[in-house]
Amino acid sequence: MLWLAATPIGNLGDASTRLREALASADVIAAEDTRHTAQLLRLLGIDARPELIALHDHNERDRAASLVDRAATEEVLLVSDAGMPTVSDPGFRVVQLAAERGVQVSAIPGPSAVITALAVSGLPTDRFAFEGFLPRKAGDRSRALLALAAERRTLVFFEAPSRIAETLAAAAEAFGPERPAAVCRELTKLYEEVRRGGLGELAEWASAGVRGEIVLVVAGAPEAAPSPENALAEVQVRVAAGDRLKDATREVAEATGLSARELYAAALAARSTAHDVTKQAEPASLPPRR
Template identity: 60%
Template sequence: MIILAATPIGNLGDASRRLVEALETTKAVAAEDTRTAQRLLSALGVANRPRLIALHDHNEKQRAAELVELARDDDLLVLSDAGMPTVSDPGYGLVAAAVAAGVAVTALPGPSAVPTALAVSGLPTDRFTFEGFVPRKPGERRAALRALGREPRTMVFFEAPTRVAATLADMADAFGADRRASVSRELTKLHEETARGTLAELAAWADAGVRGEVVVVVAGAPSVEVAVDDAVGQVLELVRSGGRLKDAAAEVSALTGHSTRELYQAALAVKR
């Protein structure tokens, strides 16, 4: 079978007994970075030296079929550099191929930055959505965040430290400067820190520079009832300001929860 194994996200003491046992007995490991896997084996005092196979974003499509066949005859342990494979890390393509081929897939649960940052954020945890990394290009990032403007669930994002300040500023524009959020960095490590406040406050805080692995958690949108006629009015106002009707309808839809098609058709009827 294929075994997805969660690895420490910072503190080596979070390695589970099951992970160590699997590393001590497995014959083959598919790793995001084989050098990182070698360091993990050494740090955990594992004497076993399994076959290490690189499995990363650039080769997963090509290697998936081969690895699925390997897993038919013996267990294949899958590791990412930190946390659970497939969660913003390689592994999804391999799992999908294994499921399609009828090869069993299981997991050794363990550390993950998503629930860890969510738990310490101080924001609602009953319902949340994981959004991964936002787009790098500023225009695409702003569009993606605007589309989440009316998302009612707490949102969890990964971000590179060099882009945190810009992303928080864009979040403040898309979600509102007063939306509550948290920024956790270096989770489980020596210099772990979680900053909490409004998006405007956190954007200002991040301007000084942020180091380490970063997880941003943002409160969901408050429940706001906007009548469809008022929403159509917002669409027409954006069009009068030079926006395209289709884009305006999509933007107001994200903010109000009304259907993009409904707003488009209603605004088009008014324009006629």
């Protein structure tokens, strides 16, 4: 079968017992960087010497079929340099093809930079979207951020240290400098740091230079303040559907935080205005015939 194994994102102590056993027993290990994986085996004290096959962005399409064929009869372990394979790392095409061919796929869960950064960011974790790496070119990056400006979920990005200052500045322009964010650097490592603040403040901090592997977490767009006009329209729709005016205004006021009394008065005024307009539009009656 095909196994997806999460590897430590920094601290070797996070290597699970299942990961160690899988590394020691696998027939084949498909690795993002075979040199990195060979070093991981040495550091974990694993004496087994499985066949190491390089699997990265440039050759995954060509090697996916052969790996899936081998996974049908052998234990094939797929790892990236850090974290869970397929998550902004190689492996998706292999898993997709294995699923299509009916080859069993399972995972050995473990460290994840995305989840770790989200957890320590101090930002809402109930709903989030992982966006991976933003485009390198400034124009493409700005357009990608503008497309996310109204996204209500917390956003998680990967970014290179050489580009984090530019990305924070672009995010401050697209989302506003006060939008809360957290730059999570070197997670689980000796010099781990989580820097929190508004995007503008963080952009200024990063302009002096930032080192290490970085995950950027940005708060979702704030909920727009309820519009009295939209609330009144909602009341009118409910009344037209058969609700009592008093009930409709109370329920809409509770949902929006607006004053029920003011909303009720506005609804009455709108009803009165509509009645006057309708009355003026009626044709004048003809005089009686003699």
